[in-house]
Amino acid sequence: MARVVLKNVGKKYGSVVAVKNANIVCEDKEFLILVGPSGCGKTTTLRMIAGLEEITSGEIFIDDLMVNDVPPKDRDIAMVFQNYALYPHMTVYENMAFGLKLRKYPAAEIKARVNEAAEILSIEKYLKRKPKELSGGERQRVAVGRAIVRKPKVFLFDEPLSNLDAKLRVQMRAELSKLHTRLQATMIYVTHDQVEAMTMGEKIVVMKATEVQQIASPKEMYNKPINKFVAGFIGSPSMNFIEGTLESKKGGMYFNEENFEVRVPDTMMEKLKGKMGAEVTMGIRPEDIYDKVYAPNASADNTIVATVEVVEQLGSESNVYLTTGKTPFIAKMDSEAEVEVNQEVELVLDMNKAHFFDSQTESAII
Amino acid sequence: MANRKFLQDDDSRYLFPVYELKDKKNRLIYNVWGIIVAAGAIITSLPFLWMLLTAILPQGLIFAPVAKIASDFSVDLSSFKKAWELAPFGLYFFNSILVAGSVVAGQILISAMAAYSLSKLKPPMYQVIMALLLSTIMIPFETIAIPLYLFMRDFSIAGIFKLNLINTYWALILPGLANAFNIFIFKSFFDKLPNDFIEAARVDGYGETEIFFRIILPISRSIITVIAILNFVTIWNSFFWPLIVTNEPNIYTLMLGIYKIIEEGQPWNIVMAAVTISMVPTILGFIFFQKQIMRGVLFTTLQE
Numbered sequence: 001m002a003r004v005v006l007k008n009v010g011k012k013y014g015s016v017v018a019v020k021n022a023n024i025v026c027e028d029k030e031f032l033i034l035v036g037p038s039g040c041g042k043t044t045t046l047r048m049i050a051g052l053e054e055i056t057s058g059e060i061f062i063d064d065l066m067v068n069d070v071p072p073k074d075r076d077i078a079m080v081f082q083n084y085a086l087y088p089h090m091t092v093y094e095n096m097a098f099g100l101k102l103r104k105y106p107a108a109e110i111k112a113r114v115n116e117a118a119e120i121l122s123i124e125k126y127l128k129r130k131p132k133e134l135s136g137g138e139r140q141r142v143a144v145g146r147a148i149v150r151k152p153k154v155f156l157f158d159e160p161l162s163n164l165d166a167k168l169r170v171q172m173r174a175e176l177s178k179l180h181t182r183l184q185a186t187m188i189y190v191t192h193d194q195v196e197a198m199t200m201g202e203k204i205v206v207m208k209a210t211e212v213q214q215i216a217s218p219k220e221m222y223n224k225p226i227n228k229f230v231a232g233f234i235g236s237p238s239m240n241f242i243e244g245t246l247e248s249k250k251g252g253m254y255f256n257e258e259n260f261e262v263r264v265p266d267t268m269m270e271k272l273k274g275k276m277g278a279e280v281t282m283g284i285r286p287e288d289i290y291d292k293v294y295a296p297n298a299s300a301d302n303t304i305v306a307t308v309e310v311v312e313q314l315g316s317e318s319n320v321y322l323t324t325g326k327t328p329f330i331a332k333m334d335s336e337a338e339v340e341v342n343q344e345v346e347l348v349l350d351m352n353k354a355h356f357f358d359s360q361t362e363s364a365i366i
Numbered sequence: 367m368a369n370r371k372f373l374q375d376d377d378s379r380y381l382f383p384v385y386e387l388k389d390k391k392n393r394l395i396y397n398v399w400g401i402i403v404a405a406g407a408i409i410t411s412l413p414f415l416w417m418l419l420t421a422i423l424p425q426g427l428i429f430a431p432v433a434k435i436a437s438d439f440s441v442d443l444s445s446f447k448k449a450w451e452l453a454p455f456g457l458y459f460f461n462s463i464l465v466a467g468s469v470v471a472g473q474i475l476i477s478a479m480a481a482y483s484l485s486k487l488k489p490p491m492y493q494v495i496m497a498l499l500l501s502t503i504m505i506p507f508e509t510i511a512i513p514l515y516l517f518m519r520d521f522s523i524a525g526i527f528k529l530n531l532i533n534t535y536w537a538l539i540l541p542g543l544a545n546a547f548n549i550f551i552f553k554s555f556f557d558k559l560p561n562d563f564i565e566a567a568r569v570d571g572y573g574e575t576e577i578f579f580r581i582i583l584p585i586s587r588s589i590i591t592v593i594a595i596l597n598f599v600t601i602w603n604s605f606f607w608p609l610i611v612t613n614e615p616n617i618y619t620l621m622l623g624i625y626k627i628i629e630e631g632q633p634w635n636i637v638m639a640a641v642t643i644s645m646v647p648t649i650l651g652f653i654f655f656q657k658q659i660m661r662g663v664l665f666t667t668l669q670e
Binding site for chain 2: 050071072078087099146150
């Protein structure tokens with residue numbers, strides 16, 4: 001397996017910039033996820049690693065070998081495409097064996113490898129079928145199988161689950177994670193779905209408008225987002241952003257939103273003192289907002305009053321859309337919580353988990 | 367939309383939503399269209415039916431009034447035997463199959479390769495090249511017949527090997543190999559093919575030539591069938607160009623053979639029997655490949 005390194009990699013189509021100075025390292029056997037909204041450059045980055053797009057600037061290394069000018073077939077990579085890209089005139093077996101035949105592997109080894117991959121992916125009974133006789137999930141397995149049989153240095157996945165229905169996507173997500181554990185392979189995976197990124201990735205690269213925003217583990221990405229974009233992109237429902245000012249009173253620091261004020265924990269004061277009196281954005285995740293009835297550490301300093309606008313019942317929990325009168329926000333509550341539309345509720349913010357962003361630059365202060 | 371019930375033809379293509387037929391006005395429109403289509407079918411098949419009728423009628427009834435044909439109607443299949451014995455039809459069949467088969471095979475290879483290049487590889491100025499190719503469709507064949515004849519007569523390779531191709535199979539085959547319309551049809555088909563197939567093959571390690579022959583051609587079977595059948599019929603029926611470049615009976619195609627029978631002043635039932643014989647391969651082709659032709663024409667092979 002291999003380590004993949006991107007050094008200042010850029011891509012331009014004429015005057016249009018698709019990827020700007022990407023510096024990414026995917027360690028050997030790592031599952032790296034490129035995630036971001038449409039048009040952020042994640043797929044272009046993956047295609048540059050595959051050799052399907054030429055690089056405008058920078059260098060790409062696979063196992064210390066610079067591959068800028070190496071054609072895709074010589075990079076020892078395998079790619080799984082969004083639309084599966086199974087050859088419709090070939091059976092599943094032929095599809096999986098296609099790449100091995102070219103490399104002139106003995107027939108016995110081809111058969112052994114295809115059967116092994118088919119067993120891993122539970123597609124043994126489909127080997128004689130044509131792709132059109134398979135469901136979306138089965139086709140996706142075949143596409144993965146075609147990559148596995150090659151035993152490449154690096155696996156590349158281009159939004160492989162986006163054509164599957166929600167239930168199958170969850171199932172395939174777990175299977176791909178298991179596959180990574182079993183193969184101990186270097187995998188680079190592109191998705192626009194932050195849930196896929198968080199659940200599957202060992203390292204996540206968040207991209208926005210051609211630029212890499214942050215590279216971190218899922219936990220770090222969730223707990224320490226580098227800016228407002230990453231904070232809002234990771235997590236579902238998204239982090240709430242509340243505009244306000246920082247004020248000093250009662251011997252502490254308070255965040256004032258006009259309709260409410262909450263005390264900033266003392267541990268954060270040092271980093272925020274330079275912003276005293278200035279406009280800042282407080283970020284608080286919906287899961288860090290509690291119904292006062294169930295909150296363990298409720299006090300006047302962390303309690304706010306808001307009006308319920310919409311309640312989305314999800315069964316085990318509910319997403320409650322509220323407003324302070326100035327700022328709309330979402331709270332994730334226990335489904336047992338009895339809230340109704342237009343009701344005024346008292347909520348407790350877990351301020352130890354609050355984030356603060358510079359309102360101008362949108363960079364994280366804490 | 368999903369719950370709507372549609373009238374469907376054999377190939378499951380939606381024609382008319384059933385619920386719309388409940389409306390009297392829609393039913394009338396539907397029936398009028400049916401009558402127009404039926405009339406079109408009858409008008410189109412009349413010459414064919416006339417040909418068959420003439421071929422099987424005894425010689426004396428061919429130009430008789432309809433009433434006499436109806437009262438004295440009898441089938442005389444001897445005209446087919448006479449036509450077959452009158453000219454070396456076996457040789458003409460061979461020549462026609464050789465010429466039409468070669469032209470179609472060459473056309474498909476050249477047109478598909480050109481179209482693949484224009485659609486997927488996009489060489490510099492590919493749009494200009496495509497426009498130039500399409501502009502050749504506007505030029506009537508009659509205007510280039512004489513230059514083409516001279517080109518065949520004084521054919522040379524790099525100015526060194528000079529050959530007179532008149533009265534050879536080459537003169538019948540070579541000018542038909544390049545066909546801009548076929549390139550256009552192939553390109554339209556390839557434009558709709560996802561690039562993923564090609565890129566997956568590139569990652570798998572295949573070069574462009576292998577991708578073309580092992581991926582693109584096999585998945586283009588339906589469009590190849592359509593182009594092959596339509597062009598085979600065109601070449602099979604072509605008369606003007608073979609007449610210009612051949613006067614050697616050994617390389618006559620079927621159409622020239624029939625022309626020869628007409629020139630000899632043979633009775634029309636024999637001529638029509640010869641024409642009927644000449645149509646057998648194309649009719650069989652249509653019967654056997656009807657489904658592929660319809661699917662290919664509608665460009666729907668990749669829809670699942």
